[in-house]
Amino acid sequence: MQRRTLSAASRLAGFLTRTLGGDAGAGLILMAVAAAAIVVANSPLAHAYHAMLHDPLPGSPIARLPTLHHWINDALMAVFFFTVGLEIKREVLAGALADPARRRLPVLAAAAGMAAPALVFLLFAAGQADLHRGWAIPAATDIAFALGVLGLLGRRLPPSLRLFLLTVAIVDDLGAVAIIALFYTAQIAAGWLVASLVLLAGMAILGALRVGRPLPYVLLAAALWYCMLHSGVHATVAGVLAALTIPLRPDRSGDSLLLRLEHALVPWNGYLIVPLFGFANAGVSLAGLGLSDLLAPLPLAIAAGLFLGKQVGIFGAILLAERLGLARPPEGASRLQLWGLALLCGIGFTMSLFIGALAFPAHPALVEQAKLGVLAGSLLSALAGYLVLRLAPPMRGA
Known part of the structure; x- marks a missing residue:
């Protein structure tokens, strides 16, 4: 009996190691955390959950970060964006985006996959001028979620699909950062911005001299973040x-x-x-939620942008680029598989929630509505993308 128990435990540990160590790992953890946040936000712990995140900290060392929620969104997420920046630079200089021929299709697909959701959002939010600041919420793809769903499909799909999704998401991330810097910047404080530029120039000099020790970069990057926090440009940039x-x-x-x-x-x-x-931002109350709440202008516009806009933009760009001879689709991938991948790109969890908070900083009710739209659109996109890719037959001859 004990031997059987140990054997079962060993098999379970092996399964968890293989699953959480692969592409699906980070995505599965994020899914679990998002679900946990929603459960907690709709439980007797809801008050404690919101108080922990939004009540002022007893002694925050930075006045502009008075709550735990601010520290997570403005400080910890700066580390996330730093890592995204490292990945973007590596891919542009030595990776999938280094070859002009290879990057043409992902760049076109990513651009169309950001423009189409924004247009769909504005179409559904027509006549609601106060909601137009949310146009960029459905423009971003969550790479961890999308790769997590893709990883669940195992070896059913050609490797070219994963590479294509990665490159589209990298360009998408770069576009999202540009949107945050250009369209969600508060009133500029010139002195702090100049100080930020001086520090950035200092880091660029270190890089040009190829200084190999991380400490000088870390110190200057921390100072750059602090100055940017006070400049009016969002600190994560x-x-x-x-x-x-x-x-x-x-x-x-x-x-x-x-x-x-x-x-x-x-x-x-x-x-x-x-x-x-995800845990700090996905917790939305579902108490008394009805169909009319989901079909309210803001949630509907975001969900439509993610679910309809992403697939139309990305899949349409792939077909158009192939038809015009601008780029070839990923090798070994069928049209149905490409459509499934375009659907997966409608998962906009992390960056969409982030932009939603930036779009309506003075309107907590709209931020909560935006969360509903992001969760609904992302869930629809994940389920539809998974089903299409799961049922799509492999390309003939692949």
Whole structure:
């Protein structure tokens, strides 16, 4: 009996290690955390949950970060954006985006996959001028969720699909950062912004000199984040800008500071920072929720943007690029599989929730409505994408 128990435990441990260690791992954890946040927000612990996140901290060292929620969204997420910046630089200089021919289709698909959801949002929110600031909420794809769903399908899909999803998501992340910097910036404080630029120039000089020790970059990046926090530009933008100064070229020992930092930070992102952000931001009350609430202008516009806009934009861009001879679709992938992938890109959890909070900072009720739209659109996209990819036959000859 004991031997059977140990054998079952061993098989379970092996399954969890294989699952959580692969592409599906971070996505599954994020799904579990999002579900936990919704459960807690609709339980007797709801008051304690909101108080923990939104009540002023007894002694916050930075006045602009008075609550735990602020520290998670403005400080921890800067580390997330720093890691995103490292990945973007590596892919542009030495990865899938380094070859103009290979990056053409992902760039076109990502651009169309951001524009179409925004247009769908504005179409559904027509006549609601107070909601127009939310146009970018459905424009982003959550790479952890999407790769998690893709990972659940195992080896049924050609490897080219995963690479295509990764490159589209990287371009998508870059576009989302640009949107945050350009469209969700508060009133600029010139002195703090100048100080930010001076610090960024200092980091760029370190990178040009190929300084291989991380400490100088970390100190300047922390100062850059602090100045950006007070400048009016959202502080998380500092993370991406700082990352772009980190040298990728191997040093005399054949090592690269960028690769070392990325390798060190990716697990912290996937297994701590993003799940913590999800738990802090996905908790929406469903008490008394009816169909009329889900069909309210803001949730409906966001859900439609994610579910309809993403698939139309990305799948349409793939077909149009192929028809015009601009780029070839991913090798070994059928049209049905490409459509399923476009559906998965409608999962907009992390970045969509983040932009939703930026779009309506003075209207908590609209932020809660935005969460409903993000969760509904992302769930529809995940289920539909999974079913299409699960049922799609492999491409003939692949």
